[in-house]
Amino acid sequence: MPLQETSGNLTTDAFGGGVAVVPNYIEDVFSTWLYTGQGTGVSQTITNNIDLSTKGGLVWLKNRTTAYNHNLFDTARGVNNRIFSNDTLAQLTTAQSLTAFNTTGFTVGTVDNGFTGSGENIVSWTFRKQPKFFDVVTYTGNGTAGRTIAHSLGSVPGCIIVKQTDVGNNWAVYHRALATPQSKTLYLNATDAAGASNFWNSTAPTSTVFTVGSPDVVNGNGNTYVAYVFAHDAGGFGLTGTDNVISCGSFTADGSGNATVNLGYEPQFIIQKLSSGTGNWETYDTMRGWSQTQIKQLYPNLASAEGGGAATLFYPTATGFQWVGGALTAGGTYIYIAIRRGPMKVPTDATKVFLPYIYAGNGGSNRVITPPTNSPVDLMFGRGRTAGNNTGWYDRLRGKGDSLTSNTTAAESVQASSPEGTLGQNNFTVDDTYGFLNNNGVNYAMYLASRAPSFFDEVCYTGTGSATTVTHNLGAVPEMMIVKNRGTVVAWKVYHSAIGNTNFLELNSTGASTTSTTIWNDTTPTSSVFTVGSGAGVNQSGVAQVAYLFATAAGVSKVGSYTGNGTTQTINCGFTGGARFVLIKRTDSTGDWYVYDTARGMTTLTDPYLLLNSTAAETATLGSVTTVSTGFAVNATILAAINTSSATYIFLAIA
Numbered sequence: 001m002p003l004q005e006t007s008g009n010l011t012t013d014a015f016g017g018g019v020a021v022v023p024n025y026i027e028d029v030f031s032t033w034l035y036t037g038q039g040t041g042v043s044q045t046i047t048n049n050i051d052l053s054t055k056g057g058l059v060w061l062k063n064r065t066t067a068y069n070h071n072l073f074d075t076a077r078g079v080n081n082r083i084f085s086n087d088t089l090a091q092l093t094t095a096q097s098l099t100a101f102n103t104t105g106f107t108v109g110t111v112d113n114g115f116t117g118s119g120e121n122i123v124s125w126t127f128r129k130q131p132k133f134f135d136v137v138t139y140t141g142n143g144t145a146g147r148t149i150a151h152s153l154g155s156v157p158g159c160i161i162v163k164q165t166d167v168g169n170n171w172a173v174y175h176r177a178l179a180t181p182q183s184k185t186l187y188l189n190a191t192d193a194a195g196a197s198n199f200w201n202s203t204a205p206t207s208t209v210f211t212v213g214s215p216d217v218v219n220g221n222g223n224t225y226v227a228y229v230f231a232h233d234a235g236g237f238g239l240t241g242t243d244n245v246i247s248c249g250s251f252t253a254d255g256s257g258n259a260t261v262n263l264g265y266e267p268q269f270i271i272q273k274l275s276s277g278t279g280n281w282e283t284y285d286t287m288r289g290w291s292q293t294q295i296k297q298l299y300p301n302l303a304s305a306e307g308g309g310a311a312t313l314f315y316p317t318a319t320g321f322q323w324v325g326g327a328l329t330a331g332g333t334y335i336y337i338a339i340r341r342g343p344m345k346v347p348t349d350a351t352k353v354f355l356p357y358i359y360a361g362n363g364g365s366n367r368v369i370t371p372p373t374n375s376p377v378d379l380m381f382g383r384g385r386t387a388g389n390n391t392g393w394y395d396r397l398r399g400k401g402d403s404l405t406s407n408t409t410a411a412e413s414v415q416a417s418s419p420e421g422t423l424g425q426n427n428f429t430v431d432d433t434y435g436f437l438n439n440n441g442v443n444y445a446m447y448l449a450s451r452a453p454s455f456f457d458e459v460c461y462t463g464t465g466s467a468t469t470v471t472h473n474l475g476a477v478p479e480m481m482i483v484k485n486r487g488t489v490v491a492w493k494v495y496h497s498a499i500g501n502t503n504f505l506e507l508n509s510t511g512a513s514t515t516s517t518t519i520w521n522d523t524t525p526t527s528s529v530f531t532v533g534s535g536a537g538v539n540q541s542g543v544a545q546v547a548y549l550f551a552t553a554a555g556v557s558k559v560g561s562y563t564g565n566g567t568t569q570t571i572n573c574g575f576t577g578g579a580r581f582v583l584i585k586r587t588d589s590t591g592d593w594y595v596y597d598t599a600r601g602m603t604t605l606t607d608p609y610l611l612l613n614s615t616a617a618e619t620a621t622l623g624s625v626t627t628v629s630t631g632f633a634v635n636a637t638i639l640a641a642i643n644t645s646s647a648t649y650i651f652l653a654i655a
Helices: none
Strands: 030-036 044-047 057-063 071-074 081-084 098-102 105-108 121-128 134-140 147-150 159-164 171-175 184-187 209-212 224-230 246-252 259-262 267-274 281-285 294-297 307-310 314-317 320-323 333-340 354-360 367-369 379-384 391-395 428-430 443-449 456-462 468-471 480-485 493-496 529-532 544-550 557-563 568-572 581-586 593-597 625-628 631-635 648-654
Touching: 030 044, 030 267, 044 098, 057 098, 057 134, 105 121, 134 147, 246 259, 267 320, 281 294, 314 456, 443 593, 456 468, 529 544, 557 568
Parallel strands: none
Antiparallel strands: 030 121, 044 105, 057 071, 057 121, 071 081, 098 105, 134 224, 147 209, 159 171, 159 224, 171 184, 246 333, 259 320, 267 281, 267 333, 294 307, 314 320, 354 443, 367 428, 379 391, 379 443, 456 544, 468 529, 480 493, 480 544, 557 648, 568 631, 581 593, 581 648, 625 631
C-alpha cells in the first residue's frame, strides 16, 4: 500500500511503516491580493488560491483609495461578521459584506462596505490556518484569571491578537519580543507604547495553549472573543519542512534612526509598531509598493487611505529588511510580524511563470493592460516592434515605473510623474508620456516573468566597490545573470555558465565574450550567493545595482549553449511542448541579442526577431528559429548569424 499524504502532517502506511510529508508553502497559506471595487449591486469573487472553505482562516480588507475601516473576517466567526482593527466596536453583522469563504479565495457582496466601492483600490491580506503559521480561535470568557485557551498552532505563538466581539473594547496584543511579554500588552487600535498588564496572567503561551487573566479585554465572564495566533520561526515549510515563513521579532534603531534586520529570507509583508514609545502600527507589502524607490503604507489603527509614494527609506532585502535615511525614532525599539516572500514551489508549468504578450499602443494615458495570466508579474521587459523603440525593463522590486533600457548604458529613469511600467496584481499600466510602451499605432512585444525557485530571481543591492558576495533566493545555482548599475551610465554585464566566471558579455552591445577579473571576481555563483568584483558595472561603491538571475528548471526553462553547424540543428531543452521564448547571443565574435517568441510567431511561416541591444525594427524571417517539441531549432540557411559553422552561442529558452 502506498504512503498516504496529508498537507503538512505525518502519516504512516497500513503497516505502521515509513512516514510521508507533503510540503507546505507560503503561497498556499498567505496572499496579498489587490483588486478594484465594482460598486453597489456587483458581487466579486477574489481568486487568490487560498483554501479558506476547508482549511479556515482570516481575510483582512482595506480600502486604499478612501478612508474606511479595516475590515476583518474569519471562518471561526462566519461570513458577514466583521470587526475593525482601527476601532473598539463590537462585531457587526452586515448582509452582503464578505459572503463566502471559498476553496480558492473569498467572495464579497453587493453592498458597499468600504471594500466594494466602484473604481476604488482595495487590498486583501489572507491568512490561512496552518500549523506553524497561523490559527484562529474563538472562546467565551469566564472572568477567572488563569483561563487557558487551546490553539492548533503546533508551536509557541510569537504574537496573539485578541478582540472582544460582543461588546466594544480594545484589541489586546501579546508579542514575544516585548520585555517580559507575558506581563505587557499593546493595543492594535491605538498608538500607545507597550505597557504593563495582567491580560496574559503573567504566563507564557505554549505550543498548545495561551493563558488569559481576568480583565474584560480578554476574559470577561460570558463575553465572546476571537484570537488571531501567529507563529514565530517555527519551520514547517519547504521541501524539508525546516524553512521559516513567519517571524515575530524586534529591532532597535541606531542613533541615526536606521536599522537592518536579518530574517534569513526576503519578506513580502510586514506589520510593525514602535513599542518603546507612541506611534502608529504600520503595514507594508510588496504588492502595493515596498521597494527602494517607493513605499506605500497603511495603518491598522487608522481608517485613513493609503499613504506614501516615492521614498528610499524602507525596503526588503534578500535576507530581511532595512531602514535608512533616519526614518525611525533614534534608539527606539520596534516589534514586527514579517512573512516570507513566495512562491516556494519550483514551477512545473512555464505558463504560470512566464508569458510572451503582444498588444497595440493607443497613445492613451494610464492604460491598464490585463494579459491572460493570474500570476503576479515581477519583471516586465519589451519594446515597440518598429524602428526607434527602446527595450524597457520594469520590475516590482525596483518600484513604480522605474525603467532601464537594455539597448543603452543609461542609468535608471525614475518616472515619478508617470505610471508607465507599473506592475499591478496581474496587470500592468502603460502611458504615452515617455513614449516607451503605448505610442499610438505601434505594436509591442512584452515579456512577463514571475519570480520562482530554480527559474528566475531578482536581487537589488548596493555596491561596495570591492569584491563581495550577494545573497539571492533563486534556490539553485544561477546559470545566467544580467546585472545593471542603476545610478551610473555604464554597460550592462551578463554572466553565463557557458563562458565561465572570468568572462562577461554586455546586454547593450554586440561584443564578444570579454575577460575580466573585476566583474565576477573569477568566482562561480552558488545556490545562495553570487560574487561581484570591483567593476563599476556590477559593484560601484554606494550605488544601487539590480541583478536578474536565471537557471534551468526542468520542463520550464533552459539556460544553455550550442556550437553552430552552418545548416539546421535542433536544440534539445528537455521540453515537451516546445519553447515559447528564445534569447540567443553569439559569444566568440560579435553578434546581436536575438529574441524570438510564439506570441509573434516561431514557425516557418512567421518567425520575426527583435534585438534587445538595438532600436532596429522587428525583422521577419520564415523559420530562422522555430519551436519544436523538445525546444527550438536554428536554421543558418534563413539567418546565418544564429548558426554560423563552428561559432559558439549561449541561449535562454522558456517553454
